[in-house]
Amino acid sequence: MSDKLSHIHVACAIIKKDGLILATQRSATMSLPLKWEFPGGKLETGESAEQCLQRELQEELGIVVRVGAGLEPLTHRYPTFTVTLHPFLCDTLQGQMILHEHNAACWLAPHELATLDWAEADWPLISLLAQQP
Numbered sequence: 227m228s229d230k231l232s233h234i235h236v237a238c239a240i241i242k243k244d245g246l247i248l249a250t251q252r253s254a255t256m257s258l259p260l261k262w263e264f265p266g267g268k269l270e271t272g273e274s275a276e277q278c279l280q281r282e283l284q285e286e287l288g289i290v291v292r293v294g295a296g297l298e299p300l301t302h303r304y305p306t307f308t309v310t311l312h313p314f315l316c317d318t319l320q321g322q323m324i325l326h327e328h329n330a331a332c333w334l335a336p337h338e339l340a341t342l343d344w345a346e347a348d349w350p351l352i353s354l355l356a357q358q359p
C-alpha cells in the first residue's frame with residue numbers, strides 16, 4: 227500500500243464540561259483495541275472537520291456538540307498506517323450520551339488524562355491539555 231493510501235485524517239473532539247474532558251475507550255474489536263481516544267473519526271471526502279465531528283459524535287455517542295477552536299494537528303506513524311489528528315475544542319449541546327461503539331467513557335480533569343492508556347498518537351495532545359489552566 228502506498229504511503230498516501232495509509233495516511234488517514236481524523237477529526238477528534240475535546241469535549242469539556244465543568245472543567246472536565248471526555249475520554250472514550252475503543253472496544254476490544256476495534257483497531258487499537260481498548261486504547262483511550264477522543265471521540266471522532268475519519269474525514270470523508272468533501273466533508274469539513276465540523277461536519278465530520280457532528281456525524282461521528284451522533285453515530286458514536288448520540289450527542290450534538292458545538293465545535294469551537296481547532297488545535298494544532300498532530301501526525302503519528304503507527305506500524306501499519308499514519309494518522310493526522312485534527313483536534314477541536316467542543317461543548318455538548320444536546321443529547322444523553324449513549325455508547326454505541328465504545329467500551330467505556332469517563333470525564334477527567336486535564337491533569338488526570340495521563341492516567342489512561344491512550345492511543346499513541348494522542349500523547350502530545352494529552353501533555354498539551356495537562357498544561358492548560
Ligand SMILES: Nc1nc2c([nH]c(=O)n2[C@@H]2O[C@H](COP(=O)(O)OP(=O)(O)OP(=O)(O)O)[C@@H](O)[C@H]2O)c(=O)[nH]1
Nearest residue numbers: 236238256257258263264265266267268309345347348
Ligand atoms: N477518533 C479518534 N481516533 C483516533 C484517535 N487517536 C488515534 O490514533 N485514532 C485513530 O484514528 C482512526 C480513527 O478512525 P475511525 O474511528 O473512523 O476508525 P475505525 O474505528 O472505524 O477504525 P478502523 O477503520 O481502523 O476500523 C483509528 O484508527 C484510531 O485508532 C483519537 O483520539 N480519536
